[in-house]
Amino acid sequence: EIVLTQSPGTLSLSPGERATLSCRASQSVDSNYFAWYQQKPGQAPRLLIYGASSRATGIPDRFSGSGSGTDFTLTITRLEPEDFAVYYCQHYRYSPYAFGQGTRLEIK
Amino acid sequence: EVQLVESGGGLVHPGGSLRLSCAASGFTFSFYWMSWVRQAPGKGLEWVATIKQDGSEKYYVDSVKGRFTISRDNAKNSLFLQMNSLRVEDTAVYYCARDDDTWGYWGQGSLVTVSS
Numbered sequence: 001e002i003v004l005t006q007s008p009g010t011l012s013l014s015p016g017e018r019a020t021l022s023c024r025a026s027q028s029v030d031s032n033y034f035a036w037y038q039q040k041p042g043q044a045p046r047l048l049i050y051g052a053s054s055r056a057t058g059i060p061d062r063f064s065g066s067g068s069g070t071d072f073t074l075t076i077t078r079l080e081p082e083d084f085a086v087y088y089c090q091h092y093r094y095s096p097y098a099f100g101q102g103t104r105l106e107i108k
Numbered sequence: 109e110v111q112l113v114e115s116g117g118g119l120v121h122p123g124g125s126l127r128l129s130c131a132a133s134g135f136t137f138s139f140y141w142m143s144w145v146r147q148a149p150g151k152g153l154e155w156v157a158t159i160k161q162d163g164s165e166k167y168y169v170d171s172v173k174g175r176f177t178i179s180r181d182n183a184k185n186s187l188f189l190q191m192n193s194l195r196v197e198d199t200a201v202y203y204c205a206r207d208d209d210t211w212g213y214w215g216q217g218s219l220v221t222v223s224s
Contacts, residue, residue, distance in 0.1 A: 032209075033209075035210070035211055037153075039153075044203055044214040044215065044216055044217055045153065045203075045214060047210060047211060047212040050209070050210040050211065050212070051209075051210075054210075056210065056212055057212070088152065088153055090153075090211070092207070092211055095158055095167035096155060096167070096169055096170075097143070097155040097158070098155065099145075099152060099153040099154065099155065100152070101152045102152045102153075
């Protein structure tokens with residue numbers, strides 16, 4: 001069973017700054033089946049990145065994903081006020097699928 | 109437009125049962141694997157169960173094995189989650205999601221509260 005560990009747990013930044021979120025897997029995962037989501041209170045998760053680095057439809061280009069094997073990164077350049085939310089990573093190649101525990105991006 | 113709409117949530121006593129439904133539209137439902145994901149209040153996302161297009165393969169997280177059953181009716185474009193022997197720790201918002209190469213489609217969620 002693969003475990004995904006996200007860091008940091010909370011990230012405090014100001015609008016306009018750059019955010020770097022990390023997700024580490026307990027064993028190598030297929031990057032074709034690795035995703036990042038954004039979630040705001042009371043809303044369903046919103047897909048940002050799939051296949052580790054492909055932006056989902058309608059996602060601004062300030063969001064980018066990278067990584068392979070056991071280490072993955074979500075980068076948000078030039079934070080906008082609407083970007084402050086909780087972010088989750090996920091692998092979905094084989095059951096049991098797994099989510100990371102989340103990184104809360106808060107306004108400093 | 110792809111839409112997933114969950115229903116059937118509510119308040120149930122520990123040990124009770126509940127059946128969640130997810131109505132799918134805007135795509136050929138029978139072509140896709142489907143999954144349930146839950147989120148306990150104030151907590152993260154947890155994958156619960158997944159079903160193959162024809163229902164011939166089903167997978168569950170260990171904590172619900174033997175208590176929950178995922179099923180589907182392709183003729184009615186519907187996904188189900190039968191939840192038996194419910195526990196307080198099953199309290200969560202339950203989302204259905206289209207399990208494809210991108211996992212880009214989720215429902216709005218249905219709240220299940222298990223409490224005495």
